[in-house]
Amino acid sequence: MAVALILLLVAIASVLFHVYSPWWWTPIASNWRYIDDTINLTFWITGAVFCAVIAFMAYCVLRFHHKEGRRAAYNPENKKLEWWLSIGTAIGVVAMLAPGLVVWHQFVTVPADATDVEVVGQQWMWSYRLPGKDGRLGTSDARLISSENPLGLNPNDPNGQDDVVVQNDDLHLPVGKPVKVLLRSIDVLHDFYVPEFRAKMDMIPGSVTYYWLTPTRTGTFDVLCAELCGAAHAQMRSRVIVEEEKEYHAWLEKQRTFAELSGQRDVAKAAYKTGSE
Amino acid sequence: MSAIILFMATIAAIAGWWLSQQRLAAKPWLEEGVAVDFRGERGSSVPPAKIGLGVFLAVVGSLFALLISAYSMRNTMVDWRELPLPKLLWINTGVLIISSAALQWSLMAARRSDDEDMLVGLLVGGASAVTFLAGQLVVWQQLNVAGYVVASNPANSFFYLITALHGLHLIGGLVALGRTSAKVWRGAPMVQVRLSVELCAIYWHFLLLVWLVLLGLLTGWTENFVNICRQLLT
């Protein structure tokens, strides 16, 4: 009796917790509402199965627990029942998998008008690079990294000269424009993770990974690292600021390009040299 | 990962074939009494040690299939530089074939209860296996002198790793072979050693097969072969 009740209470408490607890995902800020919908659908299906199994079990414990003189039924199998249960399960699985795969197809198909944004992870900070007026990012190589060129951009690539480099600062994105986020790391695995965007992908040193999204509302969002990257993994933070087109351009105007940054360093170096002689 | 998938599919096929012989569709609750035992009569059933060796070879096969998978994923990267294989490798391969043949000869002698030939076969097999290992060490030496050290390129790293793992398995085999030879030397009765000789021979043939596959991989023949097959298919 008590056992059956407690089992039932576990199921009921789980459902109540799900419905009434204040802990739920943060409001979404990207186009990936479909992911949230798929999660909700999965919650409905799995929740129903969970409750049904536990309730059935609790009923069995209540109804068939040992009493003097009770003898269990002899029932080796029931092919028909087993087949129906398997088919039912298969239908449930398809109901979750099919929408999942459709949404995944959207997730991996980057729209043609998406603008590139590069995110570079390193222990333990984030840097960003946006294409300049030509709309294209220059090439990069980890071997070119130095204190003058912390992102390892190729100085001989004309596409890279006007790239906007953002270090130790927030990333700004225009609202409503699709973005292809190119992910690069210069030391270990990292993962560019903005909970409100729902999307994430590991960054792997030696190759460039990507995902795409369209920010759908303005605001300031935290950036965290979601792949263990060493001692200060938890402190690797930054922010993404999604804003209207006009404000975004105003911000973009103020940023330095790669050419400016490297040129300025050359000037500074020259000045230092003349001063010391 | 195609090499290991292929290997696993083979294992799955063998396991599936075996399971299909086991009346898995029987309804055991209806069958009271001493059921028909498909392992056959006691005398004719396969000895456990042989089954054990078979299972162990599956484990070793899985190990090398995974190495091959890793190799074929890594050698598509841009920094891969093939290393020149020393000629000595071919002589070593010949020695390993001789070793395997000698053990097969020993096994045949054991089957017709010829003590002397069996011992000769075991000793020749053991000596040539040791020669093979020494030859492999010389190959390492030659490569080292030529500047192909282990860490300088992934192709070198894989070469050393693969030959080392193959060599270690052969050393393990030599321990078993040594024990068998000692038993024969002490004049243990034929029925006791016949199985040991057979197990050694099986293990040797398997390691020879693995070596030939690895050699095909290291020389790039396997890759060419796969490419040709792919072209024929498309």
Added chain:
Amino acid sequence: MVDIPLDHVAGIPPAEVGEVELYHPRSWWTRYVFSQDAKVIAVQYSITAMSIGMVALVLSWMMRLQLGFPGTFSFIDANQYLQFITMHGMIMVIYLLTALFLGGFGNYLIPLMVGARDMVFPYVNMLSYWVYLLAVLVLAATFFVPGGPTGAGWTLYPPQAILSGTPGQDWGIVFMLASLILFIIGFTMGGLNYVVTVLQARTRGMTLMRLPLTVWGIFTATVMALLAFPALFVASVMLLLDRLLGTSFFMPTLVEMGQLSKYGGGSPILFQHLFWFFGHPEVYIVALPAFGIISDLISTHARKNIFGYRMMVWAIVAIGALSFVVWAHHMYVSGMHPYFGFFFATTTLIIAIPTAIKVYNWVLTLWRGDIHLTVPMLFALGFIVTFVNGGLTGLFLGNVVVDVPLSDTMFVVAHFHMVMGIAPIMAVFGGIYHWYPKVTGRMLNDVLGKFHFWVTFIGAYAVFFPMHYLGLLGMPRRYHDIGETSFVPASAHDLNAFMSVAALIVGFAQLVFLFNLVWSLFKGKEAGGNPWGATSLEWQTPETPPGHGNWGKELPIVYRWAYDYSVPGAAKDFVPQNEPPSGAVAQGAHP
């Protein structure tokens, strides 16, 4: 269908000698320490696994203290936290669960359940334990080497596992990899034994379809482990070479702390493929023995045959085979080719079907049973609740696009603790309460057992069910302190504190269990040979605890499957597997 005439029994000669040459201990040392008797080896495995498991339990308390009350405990910093999670994960998954299920339960139960005198290669079996012990000692030694144990996470992903930004990169990681290599060598020796014993040493009449599901589970898990562990072996050897010799199997061109490193060109993804090619089967290596044990516990304590035995066997085999083609579902956001997602999501969700069949059959076994709510039965019920819960959240993570927001969050942590932490440990406890009387001849204390069950079950559920919702919030895993964020409300910290308190209570309940184990050894109620009225062979030994060689003079002959409970017309509500059919006895044909 082959008809088997009952009068065959008359023609069966008694099996007077076993099929293995028995080894005979000559001294105290060879009887209790360097023993080749599978039952002694099983106890050695179990004690060692539980001892190192206690270390992992204490580590989990440290982690929970830090997560529940960040900043309060000055002796836990970020580095140590990472070391704790790494060692906790590795110990629990490999050195506790794998070793306990296969080395402990496997060694004890396989020979007894199939009616053999011992494992087929007793000497190799002994070596297996000593190599395992060495692996455990090497692992434990990492706590004392300079720099401490590795903090790379139990997945040991390169490049960070061997770079200077990670704690334990000088010695910890080297010892860890060496220990894993040793473990795999030791396990392979044991695994060969388990497989060949099931294949070759079954007593007469013991066909595969008469095996208890425990043997099916352990057997299939061992086959999988034998084939999957080489992947971890290869990955460990290659990572060790990268660390020690400076090769670049997995290491790409990278900048280490501002300096261009010596490495170049390697592929971190390659390591992940190798690791998960082992790692996913590993989940089922732990789950399948639990499935088997739970099936037997439910059937015995509900006095009813397991429902759908054939489906149960087929499901075990199907799950074992499928689990080799789903590994990359751990890598949906690893940056591998996105089109793999379609394939692996599909195979992953297909596995849900045979797994669900097993769950249905367990609960259908309860239906119209005669349920004795003994401690093993309670643990079996607890297993079903936690396993169903964890299995269903697996459908979230296996469905590729749903995994994208949830991966690397606390949702994942909650999921795998529920499904391959709490659920298998429920099976372990259930199994120990069930077979302890056979191992020692005495019952475990019932009151302490029930206390242990309720605190563990309710407590663990209270830890890990709410944890899913922290993951939904977006809280990442492997953070010693979430710090300031805009999306985690302050109330989540209260929830974390609550979970920590629950975890500590559950932890201390395990001390009650350990006390019970020791106390009952001396003061427990005498059990007799078959206290639960079970049918399978291990309960039919002439002596309890079973003596050397298990069966006395004659090996048992098996006449029926392992689930003849409450057979209509039978006098008792169980018929042991070695009880001859009533017709044969009447003829007096059985010697």
